[in-house]
Amino acid sequence: MEILIIIIGVILDRITKLWAMTLKGKEGIVIIKNFFAFEYLENRGAAFGIFQGRIALLTIFTIVVLCIMGYLIYRYRKESKFMSVALSLIISGAIGNLYDRVFYKYVVDFILVHYKDVYYFPTFNVADILVCVGTFLLCIAILKEGKNE
Secondary structure, three states: OHHHHHHHHHHHHHHHHHHHHOOOOOOOEEEEOOOEEEEEEEEOOOHHHOOOOOHHHHHHHHHHHHHHHHHHHHHHOOOOHHHHHHHHHHHHHHHHHHHHHHHHOOEEEEEEEEEOOOEEOOOEOHHHHHHHHHHHHHHHHHHHHHHHO
16 A cells, blocks of 8 residues: 555656646746745755755755655554555655656746735645655654554
8 A cells, every 4th residue: 555655646746747847937827816826946955945956965865764764664564554654655755856856956846825925835846745744644643652552
């Protein structure tokens, strides 16, 4: 099941990023005026734009995280399906952004959430969503395990 989650996550991320690349050089697509749009962005850093231009560092860090997450799935697979699903989501998102860093030297972001011109949340992508949801579920799994002990 974990492999299927990872494959589906990576494919979904790739398809959406390939679509987003068609927006390059064009005006974004407004979904909800002053709130939600799709707009092409090349992110040469990590979350919230940190570590700009540090592609090698981010690539190595991602590979290390992938190895740790893979080990954790192997370790907890039989004990907690919930934790395995959470880790699989994190892995799929990490692979999606790693692919971009390796092949493009930047990550394709395209989901823009903002409030008028007052506040702009950092532009993100499907891989980022997978990592965030997986991390949230992992926190729940860890808290749940702590209660059971």
